[in-house]
Amino acid sequence: MSDNKESSHFVCSLCDFSAPYDYFGNKPPFAKAIILMEKAFVIKDPFSPESKHLTIGGFCSVCDKPVCVGQNCSVFYTKRFCMTCTKDNIKEFPAEIQQELKKRPTTSTKD
Template identity: 40%
Template sequence: MMADDDKKPKEEVEQLVYDFKCSSCAMEEKAHYKGKNPPFSRNLSLKYPSYVMKDPFSPPGKGEILVLGSDCSVCGISICINKECSFFYLKMYCIPCALNLNETFPIEVKSKLLQIKK
């Protein structure tokens, strides 16, 4: 038998709302979850901890999501997934941190990063 106290934390996690704001472009949105495994999405595991919202355009209960962004793996600021704000290579980076680490990336990645810089 499950006590009422055992149910509360899961309900609270699902109802928790984050105020996501991109530090680069200032895009603001409400996120319903932060992490790799949104509890309201079916068997989905993201590659990196992300701010996620339930897709407002899909029918209720379908488990569709929109990934808003993440925190930079170096400096920790919140960044959206816009290519002008963030860069992904094994981890999520804000553009300034990615440019600072440019020499540590493989040549193919460096060329993509230099295209973004222009």
């Protein structure tokens, strides 16, 4: 598993998006009414005066690599999946999700 969980800086394994995060888990202490459906990297929303949050990434449920929530890097369907594992297992997703994924633009990611 990645060392990312112990640091305070998130780095996407696909696109190299990098950002400090305020919390990793599913119950951000600064957004008490929120329980996330996954353990995720979360920041306090800098554009909101209230206690709101932004999810910036999580770990792929298949390969366990850290991935951002960008549409070219991951998809959340009951669990987080990186786009590499999604493409490798596309037939395992419902037809509606397969169609939606086919509409996404494809961009190159880092090697």
